Amino acid sequence: MNxxxxxxxxxxxxxxxxxxxxxxxxxxxxxxxxxxxQLRRMHVAVEEAVMNVAMHAYPPDVAGKVWLAIARQGDxxxxxxxxxxxxFDVAAAPVAKxxxxxxxxxxxGLGLKLLRHYCPGLTSTRLEGRNxxxxxxxxx
Amino acid sequence: xxxVIEDIDGGVxxxxxxxRLDIAGSGEIDMPLSxxxxxxxxxxxxxxxxxxxxxxxxxxxVMAGKAVHNKGGKLVLLAPQPAVExxxxxxxxxxxFPILRELAEAIAAVTA
Numbered sequence: 001m002n003x004x005x006x007x008x009x010x011x012x013x014x015x016x017x018x019x020x021x022x023x024x025x026x027x028x029x030x031x032x033x034x035x036x037x038q039l040r041r042m043h044v045a046v047e048e049a050v051m052n053v054a055m056h057a058y059p060p061d062v063a064g065k066v067w068l069a070i071a072r073q074g075d076x077x078x079x080x081x082x083x084x085x086x087x088f089d090v091a092a093a094p095v096a097k098x099x100x101x102x103x104x105x106x107x108x109g110l111g112l113k114l115l116r117h118y119c120p121g122l123t124s125t126r127l128e129g130r131n132x133x134x135x136x137x138x139x140x
Numbered sequence: 141x142x143x144v145i146e147d148i149d150g151g152v153x154x155x156x157x158x159x160r161l162d163i164a165g166s167g168e169i170d171m172p173l174s175x176x177x178x179x180x181x182x183x184x185x186x187x188x189x190x191x192x193x194x195x196x197x198x199x200x201x202v203m204a205g206k207a208v209h210n211k212g213g214k215l216v217l218l219a220p221q222p223a224v225e226x227x228x229x230x231x232x233x234x235x236x237f238p239i240l241r242e243l244a245e246a247i248a249a250v251t252a
Contacts, residue, residue: 019164040192040223047162047194098232102209105202110195110231117230 006071007031013054013064021050025070025079032072035140042079042137045118048111049081049090049133057085057131067130072139081133088131090115090124142168145176152247153180158189161197170200177204181213182250184243187220193227205237214250216240 007028011017025046029039050066058064067082095116096109115122121136142165144156155176159165176183185201187193205215217239220228228234240246 015163015167019162019167022160022162022164037223043162043192044194044227047196051163051194051196099236102206102236105206105236110198110202110233113232114195114227114230 005031006069008067008069010065010067011050013058013066018050018054021047021068024068028070029077032070032077033139034077034137038077038138038140041118042077042135045115045122045135045137046079046081048115048118049079049135052088052090052111052115053081053083053085053131057083057088075139077137077139079135079137081135082130084130087126088124089126090131090133091122092124143172145172148247150182150247150251152182152184152250154184154186154243156186156189157197160191161193163196165192166196166200169197173200173204174207177207177215181208181211183208183213183215184218184246184250185215185237186218186243187224188218190220190224193220193224195227195231198227198231198233202233202236214252216246216249218243218246 009024011020025043029042053066064083064085069080071078093112095113099105119135119137122133124133142157142159142161146154148154153176157169161169208215215237217237219241220239225239240249
């Protein structure tokens with residue numbers, strides 16, 4: 001069995017550094033032979049996962065980091081997202097309820113809903129001081 | 141330009157968003173949308189030229205919509221592409237700010 005090629009990147013959680021997410025993910029997804037529609041779905045989910053880290057994992061005065069890795073095994077493309085912020089179990093976190101009115105609408109909480117919709121197979125673990133999120137996507 | 145703001149007849153403001161509203165694109169639209177939210181009462185957000193949108197950009201639209209709503213005004217969404225519409229409906233944002241297909245319909249909705 002071949003060892004799959006792994007592409008990795010580490011981004012700071014400032015908006016300027018996070019802007020590097022899309023170019024990296026697009027290039028990696030295309031190199032792994034992903035279909036455009038799957039690539040788009042993956043991009044929504046990974047952006048939500050990374051923004052969740054950027055907004056919630058680290059204290060506001062800390063320059064946080066997020067580590068990403070992507071590899072393909074058979075028909076599955078796996079993206080791993082890790083941070084060293086406060087423990088957070090994405091898979092177990094409650095999703096915001098749909099707002100009944102504009103007044104009640106929360107601007108947060110949309111991300112987890114989208115993340116689970118676009119990546120229903122996600123798993124999260126806490127390992128050696130890191131939150132690790134594994135996001136499987138169909139390649140084709 | 142990821143955002144163009146146009147005041148059209150009847151006190152309606154059309155906000156045309158375009159391109160890839162990922163993390164980088166969201167940064168470009170956030171402040172202009174907040175100004176629109178704070179200053180206008182009838183807003184049509186034209187999404188037809190948006191190729192990609194996730195919750196960061198959507199959050200800016202929702203914030204503007206809430207600000208418009210708080211002043212007694214209305215904000216609607218116009219003609220998103222299917223992939224963008226999926227993001228909006230999964231988020232439930234279309235329950236708060238309706239999606240309309242035609243500009244005339246959208247103008248009627250915000251001026252009603």
